[in-house]
Amino acid sequence: DFDYHPNILASSLASKKVTTFASLTPWAPDKDAFWSKPQEGIDKAISQIYQYGVRLHKFYFKMEDPETFTKEAGKILELSPDGILIAPWAKRESLKFTQELDQRAIPYVFIDSNLKEANPISFIVQDSVQSGYLAAKLIDYGIAPQSNILLIHITKDLQNADLLLKREKGFLDYFETVKNKSHRIIKIEVPYNEIEISNKLSNCILENKSIDAVFVTNSKVHLVAGFFDQFNDRPKIIGYDLILKNIYLLLHSKIDFLLNQKPESQGYVATNLLFDQIVRKEKVKNANYTSIDIITKENFEYYSSI
Amino acid sequence: DFDYHPNILASSLASKKVTTFASLTPWAPDKDAFWSKPQEGIDKAISQIYQYGVRLHKFYFKMEDPETFTKEAGKILELSPDGILIAPWAKRESLKFTQELDQRAIPYVFIDSNLKEANPISFIVQDSVQSGYLAAKLIDYGIAPQSNILLIHITKDLQNADLLLKREKGFLDYFETVKNKSHRIIKIEVPYNEIEISNKLSNCILENKSIDAVFVTNSKVHLVAGFFDQFNDRPKIIGYDLILKNIYLLLHSKIDFLLNQKPESQGYVATNLLFDQIVRKEKVKNANYTSIDIITKENFEYYSSI
Incomplete structure (x- = not known):
């Protein structure tokens, strides 16, 4: 201007x-x-x-x-x-x-x-609700019916994190609208701690056999993508924000989509x-x-x- | 500024x-x-x-x-x-x-x-080559292995349309890099004429049994989305440009993605x-x-x- x-x-x-x-x-x-x-x-x-x-x-x-x-x-x-x-x-x-x-x-x-x-x-x-909704759409577009979808919050105090709760709301709202495809949504919360994240994800795989897609509700998605990189087949992975660690994994095909604001x-x-x-x-x-x-x-x- | x-x-x-x-x-x-x-x-x-x-x-x-x-x-x-x-x-x-x-x-x-x-x-x-490459990635992300993918140019003189040829190049380049998934790519050219488009698409479905995804190399994607709307199951559809007819079909879930510049x-x-x-x-x-x-x-x- x-x-x-x-x-x-x-x-x-x-x-x-x-x-x-x-x-x-x-x-x-x-x-x-x-x-x-x-x-x-x-x-x-x-x-x-x-x-x-x-x-x-x-x-x-x-x-x-x-x-x-x-x-x-x-x-x-x-x-x-x-x-x-x-x-x-x-x-x-x-x-x-x-x-x-x-x-x-x-x-x-x-x-x-x-x-x-x-x-x-x-x-x-x-619009956090809408961005969660978009994340759900991108996941739904890329997976078969009856998939296991993991929603993960990496934060210490979820109840005090309004923005993450809104992203979760949008994500769940989307799957309400397409419930005939009957995906299974698994929700976990874990503090920002690499070992705890790794443990939680390992347990999650053991309990659910396969995880087909993961939605990380904030910029910590690089930790999740790093964890899944040890396996031959990784789930679809979507998270937030163009921080360097995320960009690196995006460009190396370890993350599918980053939503940015x-x-x-x-x-x-x-x-x-x-x-x-x-x-x-x-x-x-x-x-x-x-x-x-x-x-x-x-x-x-x-x-x-x- | x-x-x-x-x-x-x-x-x-x-x-x-x-x-x-x-x-x-x-x-x-x-x-x-x-x-x-x-x-x-x-x-x-x-x-x-x-x-x-x-x-x-x-x-x-x-x-x-x-x-x-x-x-x-x-x-x-x-x-x-x-x-x-x-x-x-x-x-x-x-x-x-x-x-x-x-x-x-x-x-x-x-x-x-x-x-x-x-x-x-x-x-x-x-970057037209790169945008064709991106379209291919979005299609590949959303379909099963061994799918039939249609690439359609809606134009009268393709050899004089440098931009569309570049988009095609990027699209085909992408599938070269993932050829282990062995999708089948069907390419058609048709002038901007609703009846001819409809005939070509009908023939294409008859010959190939199913079309799982369509890439339209320009803003005429609304014609293709309109055609597939008569069936219960539509392919994934990607095209270009936020013109009103395309926006309408995008918002009514008849087009999956529009690439815009x-x-x-x-x-x-x-x-x-x-x-x-x-x-x-x-x-x-x-x-x-x-x-x-x-x-x-x-x-x-x-x-x-x-």
């Missing part, structure tokens, strides 16, 4: 007013981690609106430790910024924080997932939504959805994640 | 120089026709660079009549524009035109397909490539590829074609 905002620029230059944003997102341990991608989009947006006096303060929490979310949220309340970007991963802790923000009338935008109990001015997410674009759009509402004083759209991209070994090379 | 070009703007305003572009693309009979989409992208780009003195003259040819290409190309030569956008659909006629442009040193950009015998300053296309974005990018090279005097990248998007009933709603 050649879109720019001379009037806003003029008035913010004249007033020298500084607008303070804060972001609260999961800590990305390295550049390949999923959460470095939304951060890239946020940084790009901030670099473009910096000239309007916008300054961003970044806060990070550890996904496996919701207490870190609460601690960083406290720091943000002290800072009292003009607007906040939040990835509301831990549901309970996020709702506590947003209730406090609602009371103080500090606007916030959600990225990655939405909580319908909260009141963000806007959210940008993938353009996380860079999410961070970019979310930041601009906050800017539009707070600095430009425009009412922004509440619900914003990213695409649900189907990535295979064959179209990966030409895929642009922005 | 917040990108703009104040220096170029200043100098083009001062000089009042007009830069003339021409486009030569297939005639789109209505807004739903595939070729109205690249046109949208071209129009959007032109509206943004109009302020730099760029004026576009549009010329259209009829895809089923290559003589119209030659006739319109002649009008462009008379106009002698500063740069040209060409969809080089009819290979022979396109090469004759571009040889003339090379002699006159008039730069041109190809959209939709590339001809390796020509010398465009740039082209923006989908963001034609709006192609037109937009192509125009900007011409602008960057001719007005901004920047050397642009010669090869530009669009994504190969996999669209299903389930992710269509959230797909953005720009």
Whole structure:
């Protein structure tokens, strides 16, 4: 776009007013981690609106430790910024924080997932139910009737992981609609621990004779694909997100499909939504959805994640 | 992007120089026709660079009549524009035109397909071989070993349709790599005529007992899906392009996958490539590829074609 905002620029230059944003997102341990991608989009947006006096303060929490979310949220309340970007991963802790923000009338935008109990001015997410539904369709398309399908959540606290529960819902909804094919769906939950995952999967194979397809509800799909690589015949495998380990296994034909949600674009759009509402004083759209991209070994090379 | 070009703007305003572009693309009979989409992208780009003195003259040819290409190309030569956008659909006629442009040193950009015998300053296309390869993978993923697969070209002059031949090549290449599964591939060619298509398909079913999957190499996939809709059991069906008739059948579960190439974005990018090279005097990248998007009933709603 050649879109720019001379009037806003003029008035913010004249007033020298500084607008303070804060972001609260999961800590990305390295550049390949999923959460470095939304951060890239946020940084790009901030670099473009910096000239309007916008300054961003970044806060990070550890996904496996919701207490870190609460601690960083406290720091943000002290800072009292003009607007906040939040990835509301831990549901309970996020709702506590947003209730406090609602009371103080500090606007916030959600990225990655939405909580319908909260009141963000806007959210940008993938439709998680629909993406689970799509995963089910891709599995159903590729397997014979009466197959065994494994749905696996790799997470420590499923009940606090709204997004994964929504993906599961979509997945099960799909098979409700085609129940005449009578696949068998086996559901397991296991924390992010290679040995435990391996044990659970081994037991699962012993109990069910064969597993024809696997749906991993998050980016940990590389662990499952790695496990099945020891056998001659692997099930169809579908998971999420273009992190390096997943891409490697996709390109080596160990994973069939990765669903992706353009996380860079999410961070970019979310930041601009906050800017539009707070600095430009425009009412922004509440619900914003990213695409649900189907990535295979064959179209990966030409895929642009922005 | 917040990108703009104040220096170029200043100098083009001062000089009042007009830069003339021409486009030569297939005639789109209505807004739903595939070729109205690249046109949208071209129009959007032109509206943004109009302020730099760029004026576009549009010329259209009829895809089923290559003589119209030659006739319109002649009008462009008379106009002698500063740069040209060409969809080089009819290979022979396109090469004759571009040889003339090379002699006159008039730069041109190809959209939709590339001809390796020509010398465009740039082209923006989908990698057609790779998209055929992807179609084959999606079919192979969904069918049992020893299946009958139909590859169908719906066109009047296949030997002049470089893009369709490339898609076929990619498709056959894929099955070379998995030949141990020994599917049988049946190839047919038929002009764009509903009765002839129906006759050919009927004969094909009679001769081969069953057709398990069909790959239609262009946007005419709706005709094939319509034909198979009369039977209880339809083959897996894959084709190209989000035109309205195809979308309708996709959403009614009569087509499994549509491969899409963001034609709006192609037109937009192509125009900007011409602008960057001719007005901004920047050397642009010669090869530009669009994504190969996999669209299903389930992710269509959230797909953005720009």
